[in-house]
Amino acid sequence: MKITDAKVLISSPGRNFVTLKVYTDDGIYGLGDATLNGRELAVAAYLSEHLVPCLIGRDPFQSEDIWQYFYRGAYWRRGPVTMAAIGAIDIALWDIKGKALNTPVYNLLGGKSRTGVMVYGHANGRDIEETIDEVGKYAAMGYRAIRAQSGIPGIPSTYGVAKDKLYYEPAEKGLPPENLWSTEKYLLYVPKLFESLRLKFGDDVHLLHDAHHRLTPIEAARLGKSLEPYHLFWLEDAVTAELQEGFRIVRQHTTTPLALGEVFNTIWDAKTVITEQLIDYIRMATVHSGGITHLKKVASLAEIYHVLTGCHGATDLSPVSLAAALHFDISVNNFGIQEYMLHTKQTDEVFPHTYSFSDGYLHPGDGPGLGVDYDEKLASKFPYERAYLPVNRKLDGTMYNW
Ligand code: CS2
Numbered sequence: 001m002k003i004t005d006a007k008v009l010i011s012s013p014g015r016n017f018v019t020l021k022v023y024t025d026d027g028i029y030g031l032g033d034a035t036l037n038g039r040e041l042a043v044a045a046y047l048s049e050h051l052v053p054c055l056i057g058r059d060p061f062q063s064e065d066i067w068q069y070f071y072r073g074a075y076w077r078r079g080p081v082t083m084a085a086i087g088a089i090d091i092a093l094w095d096i097k098g099k100a101l102n103t104p105v106y107n108l109l110g111g112k113s114r115t116g117v118m119v120y121g122h123a124n125g126r127d128i129e130e131t132i133d134e135v136g137k138y139a140a141m142g143y144r145a146i147r148a149q150s151g152i153p154g155i156p157s158t159y160g161v162a163k164d165k166l167y168y169e170p171a172e173k174g175l176p177p178e179n180l181w182s183t184e185k186y187l188l189y190v191p192k193l194f195e196s197l198r199l200k201f202g203d204d205v206h207l208l209h210d211a212h213h214r215l216t217p218i219e220a221a222r223l224g225k226s227l228e229p230y231h232l233f234w235l236e237d238a239v240t241a242e243l244q245e246g247f248r249i250v251r252q253h254t255t256t257p258l259a260l261g262e263v264f265n266t267i268w269d270a271k272t273v274i275t276e277q278l279i280d281y282i283r284m285a286t287v288h289s290g291g292i293t294h295l296k297k298v299a300s301l302a303e304i305y306h307v308l309t310g311c312h313g314a315t316d317l318s319p320v321s322l323a324a325a326l327h328f329d330i331s332v333n334n335f336g337i338q339e340y341m342l343h344t345k346q347t348d349e350v351f352p353h354t355y356s357f358s359d360g361y362l363h364p365g366d367g368p369g370l371g372v373d374y375d376e377k378l379a380s381k382f383p384y385e386r387a388y389l390p391v392n393r394k395l396d397g398t399m400y401n402w
Pocket residue numbers: 037170210212262312313314315316339341389
């Protein structure tokens with residue numbers, strides 16, 4: 001089998017997506033997700049201008065050698081653009097292999113290790129009362145794990161609180177919106193949120209929270225300690241992680257489980273936090289970390305150090321990478337949980353798929369390949385329009401992490 005062509009498809013059904021379609025001489029094609037929120041065209045160009053010309057003519061079954069070719073063969077390595085492009089190719093090759101062998105991709109990854117993939121939903125509200133109501137809605141839908149994000153009094157807007165409750169999309173057309181932030185107001189409010197949630201819903205439901213890179217290590221330690229009575233499933237992205245060893249400080253002070261890594265792109269980004277057991281869940285996603293091939297290696301390293309997977313799965317990761325994640329999730333031994341932020345109806349119509357939700361779990365489906373497709377004709381009705389993630393400033397105007 002030979003790769004004969006590859007197309008980079010850019011559309012905006014509900015939000016911007018970049019999808020790679022790889023064709024073979026057997027008539028089989030594979031899909032990969034190459035979406036990098038707010039920087040979509042950078043990955044599209046890296047793929048079409050630099051990688052696709054070197055992909056044509058290769059054997060799609062040689063996914064390891066192709067991965068190494070595009071990783072080691074690039075002098076300037078790593079980073080989100082490079083690894084999202086390699087990830088898209090890798091995901092498409094696994095899709096082709098599954099289709100060619102008439103088997104779901106999970107059977108090529110070791111088969112099913114569990115009956116379903118436990119997911120967490122996203123409840124959010126402008127204040128504690130509204131967030132409690134939203135958590136109740138997710139519990140009623142059967143979610144066993146629910147992330148709770150609330151507005152903070154005194155801050156006009158913050159991460160994770162959506163205008164549209166069900167569909168959270170932080171990117172906006174035009175120039176980057178500017179958010180404001182106060183760590184002190186946040187640290188005082190979040191423990192009250194989870195105290196209220198535990199009082200209302202008891203101890204059984206798994207509760208999660210995303211600090212979204214906004215604390216220093218000692219602030220994260222303070223928040224982790226204050227949340228211990230409410231035994232969160234995890235506290236995510238407590239601190240920006242360019243300085244992985246910063247998590248040593250957090251770890252010394254709190255037993256609240258820590259999740260990290262949705263912005264990581266290679267195993268080297270996570271090496272210290274995994275091998276020093278500074279985290280409990282690694283959040284890297286198939287699309288942004290070089291695909292299934294590389295993520296399997298990260299999971300193997302994590303398994304040695306008692307670290308579980310918790311793949312990123314926001315709306316800006318398309319149904320292609322969610323499908324890829326589910327085949328990875330259902331097979332890997334040290335699976336933890338899968339993020340499941342609902343895509344809009346427009347997105348689901350452009351990306352028909354076999355994965356399905358029931359009773360708090362997602363199931364990838366048992367058809368050949370990944371079980372997802374791309375309706376090019378329908379997609380053409382949703383043209384790309386540049387959109388940016390917000391930027392964030394402290395109340396005094398200092399640039400900060402969004
Ligand atoms: C978030 C994401 O899902 C999450 O945990 O961190 O919503 C993240 O903000 C977006 O993927 C950024 O594009």
